[in-house]
Amino acid sequence: MATTSPPTPDYVMGLMRGVIDPELGSDIVELGMAKGATVTDDGWIRLQIDLTTSGCPLRAQIQKDIRARLTSLPGVTRVTIDWGELTQDERSEAMAKARFNVSQNAPDTSIPSTTKVVMVASGKGGVGKSSITTNLAAALAEQGYAVGVMDADxxxxxxxxxxxxxxxxxxxxxxxxxxxxxxxxxxxxxxxMGFLVDQENSALMWRGLMLNRAVQHFCQDVAWPSDLDYLLIDMPPGTGDVQMGLAKMLPRAEMLIVTTPALNAQKVAARVADMGAKNYLRIVGVIENMSEFVAPDGSRHSLFGEGGGQQLADDIGAPLLGQVPIEPAVSVNGDQGDPAALGETP
Ligand SMILES: Nc1ncnc2c1ncn2[C@@H]1O[C@H](COP(=O)(O)OP(=O)(O)OP(=O)(O)O)[C@@H](O)[C@H]1O
Ligand SMILES: [Mg+2]
Known part of the structure; x- marks a missing residue:
């Protein structure tokens, strides 16, 4: 039996505001994960904690943090945590809160708040990010939109x-x-960057310092017009510094993931999705590029495998938004600065 009276449930919940979910970066009360506490007269605290997934790898860390805050309190004889799992709705709400908190801390950019920002990303190089970005941009512009294109590559x-x-x-x-x-x-x-160097082929080394911060300049120091409807960002391949920097700078951005039909390409693409999730970016969907080749005689050939786009979409829980066939015009017109989306070709 404890000699001092134990803390009240409210006091316990107040302390839980100091426990930060290491992944989501906000406290477990705000995220709706700390459901409530009961305290018995003899100092037994029981807490209900619902995690984003029951197999949350950070559970041990959260548990340690909770215990550290409670076990040493006067009057506490025992601490029990009942673990549960957030419902789908609660999880979406927690993500939205985390995203909001991150956006509160994100640096100011010169991108209007009404602009829809979409990052076009992929794990691997050469899958068609730039082709998709430029064709999408051209098609949107043709429909009358003001479309920004940021070349983050x-x-x-x-x-x-x-x-x-x-x-x-x-x-x-x-x-x-x-x-x-x-x-x-x-x-x-x-x-x-192509507009800042003399020639497309010239080495960029001489501007090393500026390059490190180029995407930051593109976000903060560009006179993006106030009527900009969309900003499409052509990302470099992979999940390096540039990608991470951009994701941190633009927490409001949504990600469009480009992949090829080859099933083994999905692992790398999934890494990109993971990067998005870590930064709470919403993933709008997956585009499978180079899906198949339709020969002039109408026969279809899956040159780069099959099913990769759908597989990735299923894996990351995002929709497969489209499949773009191998279309020579994409390549030829791209080389001529005349996006295929503007012609009669698909
Ligand atoms: N659907 C398609 N049909 C035919 N050719 C395509 C298609 N998509 C892309 N290509 C061609 O494939 C090449 C690579 O495409 P692109 O440059 O868009 O890829 P990327 O992912 O941006 O590459 P990187 O990682 O190097 O930036 C280009 O020559 C492009 O014209
Ligand atoms: Mg590219």
Whole structure:
């Protein structure tokens, strides 16, 4: 029997506000994971904690943290934690809260708050991120939207060539002015390292310092117009510093993941999805590129395997938004700065 009276359940829950879910970065009360506490007269605290998944690998850490806060309290004789699992709705709500908290701490950008930001990402190189980004951008512009295109592939930029936009970025009133191409009733507003170096092939080493911060400049120091409907970001392959930096800077961004039909490509693509999840980015869906080749005689050939897009979509719980066939026009028109999406070809 304890000599001092035990803490109240409210006091216990108050202490739980100091327990941060290491993955979501917010406290377990706010995230709705600490469901409630009971305390008996003789100092037995029972807590109900629901985790995002029952097999949460961080459970041990959370448990340690909770115990450290409770066991040494005066009047406490015993601490029991009943573990449960959040419902799907509760989990979505927890994610939304975490995302909101992160966005509160994210740096200011010059991207209007009304702009829908979509990162086009993939684990592997050469799967068609840039082709998808530029074609999507061109198609949206043709429908009358103002579409920003940020070429975040600092070292291997290809957006200028694919969109047929050429020129130099100039600065006005301390802001970088994107290059504009009008398409139909809409327009493209483009920034790329390609506009900062003399030639597409020239080595970029000489601007090493600036390059490290290029995407930050693209987010913060570009005069993105206030009527920008979309901002599509062509990501470099993989999950390196640039990707992580962007994800942190733009917690509101959504991710579109490009993959090929080869089943073994899914592991790397899933890593990208994982990166998105860690930064609470919403994944809009998966696009399977180079799905099949339809020969002039109408016969179909799955040159790069089958089922990869669907498999990845299933794995990460996002929809498969589309399958783009192998279409020579994508490549030819891309080389000519004339996105295939603008022609009659699919
Ligand atoms: N559906 C398609 N049909 C035919 N060719 C395609 C298709 N998609 C992409 N390509 C071609 O494949 C090549 C690679 O595409 P792209 O540059 O878009 O890939 P990426 O993922 O951006 O590559 P990187 O990782 O190097 O940036 C390009 O030459 C492009 O024209
Ligand atoms: Mg690319």
């Amino acid at each position: 600092i070292w291997g930029f290809s957006v200028p060539r694919m969109l047929g936009v050429d020129g130099e970025l100039v600065s006005k009133d301390g802001k970088i002015q994107p290059l504009v191409r009008e398409i139909g009733t809409g327009r493209l507003e483009v920034v790329s």
